[in-house]
Amino acid sequence: MGLTDDDIRLMPECVQPIEKETVFRFSCHKDLDCFTECCRLLELTLSPYDILRLRRATGLSSTAFLHQYVIVEDSAEEFFPQLFLTMLDDGRASCPFVSPNGCTIYPNRPGACRAYPLGRACKQLASGYSEEAFILVREPHCHGFSGEVHQTAEQYCSDQGLVIYNQFNDTIASLLKHPRIHARGPLEPEEKDLLMLLLYDIDRLRIELAGNRLTGLTPITTQYLLSQSDEDLLLWAVDWLKQRLFS
Ligand code: SF4
Ligand code: SF4
Structure with a gap:
């Protein structure tokens, strides 16, 4: 999806637009001094597919999971309600699933956690094809960019198990970004x-x-x-x- 010149101009300095084939250097592992820093002080939006996987990870029913772990924000500015993971009240707004050894629900972690520091947007075209756009977010607290692993955005999505998340999120976007939203x-x-x-x-x-x-x-x-x-x-x-x- 073509990012417009205005899109790029309005991006914060730490955000870099990249192509699907752009090779970037990044690896995240336990020996880094920033390990789990990205699991604190964050606003973690949850998609319907995230909830489906998190419910499996916790062994809770979806009803209990929503009650225990989710904040629903229903503002006049947004057409659809938005769901966020409830962070701990520990002075660092830590994720409830973070531990000194990392993520306790790693195989079922949300799509946004898998993607970071990559961002992806996808637009359905009238022709039936879809167009993707990628960004890299180089935040100062994240030290993974000095790692030795080189990969493209496409390889990173595959390595992080994001493909199935992207497929579900793109399908769900056909509802949540429906062209008739403003008309109705x-x-x-x-x-x-x-x-x-x-x-x-x-x-x-x-x-x-x-x-x-x-x-x-x-x-x-x-x-x-x-x-x-x-x-x-x-x-x-x-x-x-x-x-x-x-x-
Ligand atoms: S779900 Fe896991 S990876 Fe995501 S913020 Fe929480 S601890 Fe970190
Ligand atoms: S390298 Fe980045 S993504 Fe990995 S733990 Fe550190 S802050 Fe998080």
Whole structure:
């Protein structure tokens, strides 16, 4: 996705636009003096796929996970509610999952944690293809840039297990950045409740489906949905919400 000259001009000095094929030097490991510094004093946005993975990592239901670990911000400026991980009140706003040995939920860590210090944006084109843009964030506290590993943005995404996160986030973006957002006006409270249920609270969604409490679904569809994996149920939810909210 082409970053415009204005996009680049407005970027802070520590942010460097790069191409997918640009080779950069970076490696993060336990011997660095900055180890886990990036797990404190941060605003960690959570996507629906992050919640799905974090719920698995913690062994909690999605309902309990949302209650225990998530702040939902619903401001007038944003069309959709935004979800953030609740940080500890320890004077350093540490992530609840950080330990002296690193991340305690490493295999299921959120997409933003995997990506740092890389940033990615993706735009769907009318042709059906998508365009990606990448940035590197060189913050002073992060000492990984003196590492010996050289890689492209594409290799970094693959090494960090980001490919599946990017696929889900791009699909979910087709709802959260829907072209009709501004034309249709703000969501009603019951529409927001439905969105929270379908995108973020998969265990409660299964309970609602089993009780036939979602309107507009036949019993056969409901049974079919209940037999699907969490991932497939999330993909169905994105499509169903697009139809309910924007058609
Ligand atoms: S989830 Fe893991 S990697 Fe992400 S901020 Fe928390 S401890 Fe760090
Ligand atoms: S090198 Fe950067 S990403 Fe790795 S622990 Fe240090 S601050 Fe975090």
